[in-house]
Amino acid sequence: MRYEQVADNVFLIRGTDVNMFVLRDGRDLTLIDAGWHGDAATIEKSIRALGHRPEDITAILLTHAHLDHVGALNHLHREYAIPVYTSETEAAHARGEHHESATPLDVIKRLTDRSTLGWATRITAAGGLRKNPVPHIQPFPTEGPLDLPGHPIPIPTPGHTSGHTAYHLPTAGAIATGDTLVTAHPTSKLTGPQPLPNFFNHSTPATIDSYTALEPVPADLVLPGHGPVWTNGIAAAVARARESAAHQRT
Template identity: 30%
Template sequence: MSKEHAGPGRTPDGVREVADGVLMITRALTNSYLIATDDGLILVDTGLPRSWPYLVAALAAHRSGPDDLVSVALTHGHFDHVGTVDRLQREHHVPIHVHEADVPLVRHPYRYDREASRALYPLRHPGGIPALAKMARAGALSVRGAAALGDIRPGEPLLGGLVPIATPGHTYGHTAFHLPDRDLLFTGDALVTLDPYTGRAGPQIVARAATADSTAALAVLGALAETRAGTMLPGHGDPWTAGAEHAVRDAHATGAH
């Protein structure tokens, strides 16, 4: 068994195994996922800048380092999901992949459309203040953009068997990833179990302060339900193991906020 395919050893704080061969890396309530596949180690999203030590620790659990990553697949280009993209690309030459509609956002991760003012959300939703403060301390205000390959196309499998699912709404090029052979669905911010803008837990779309089109975001949830995946791994919040269909029903009941 090669080091890329070896099972993880003891994982440190901020890193936990959430499925066979999948480590969830969490810093400031923001998740990325390291997946051991037959094609090598693949990272879904990269978290905030100060999640870097956690990524290194997750790779070390596989007796690997950043140079061993074969690919980064981004669900979208918001600052909290591309925080180490520049470093991975510049220092370790890791290929970065995203849907073509989010290529400009990866380059400029703060220039995104949203339906509501971010400034007013802490007043209306004070439960989100602790989460936003944690994100700021983890480098949310100092993310560097990078050039990404806009070659993720819905339905065309990627390395490791990830199947992209078009989920535009949160951003125009947002993409979820289905891993059918492991019954896993990486939802990014198309469907989360914790909204950092409100502090509210449970399956939902992200607040209008960070979503380009909440009507579209709710409409595309049907594509996630159609996978019938048993486990959902979101960009924010804990894994959901009661099935994608159940999560989508709950998200529709919650609606936009």
């Protein structure tokens, strides 16, 4: 299966080399991120395998507006009228008003690496070259905890993109870190908590600075945008990621 339970009422959905997370409260769900365009069917099948319908998704929260996270947003909005929220800065990015992302040329330069080549092939098949603006996205309706399943608390973590947001999930003792802090990626030789390689980040120094906002969050479980779930706490993950940053591939 492409999903697994990682905490009480928290589920991981595996897209094409990218993670998405479902928060459950009774019959209502919150989805964090939406994979690539080609991951729409995986999301729907996983939701149904959990005993739910896509219509049970109350809202989708976006960490940031890269193609591997916005992929199924338009499909889910068109088919089920599901609203999507992110920070005000990132909403403009998602609508296509500015661009902060690795380019195809950035990837092509690195295709001599076998794992990167395999990843590039997979993501191209999943819609990696497809423009995918999200015109209906909205800024968060309130500050602080959101009135959604899982009671997620947005935490601004600019750097990977200017409006990147992590989400503290207090009822699960977890934090969804998006791409500010990941635990693996096919383009990285490192394992364990780390920032993504520099060419993915709008600003790697700002990404590292954002770890200051993550470090004190009371969360034993780290839910990254890429790589396996980390169970040794966010403070330990941040410490490891800072160490990894010194050895990061450019």
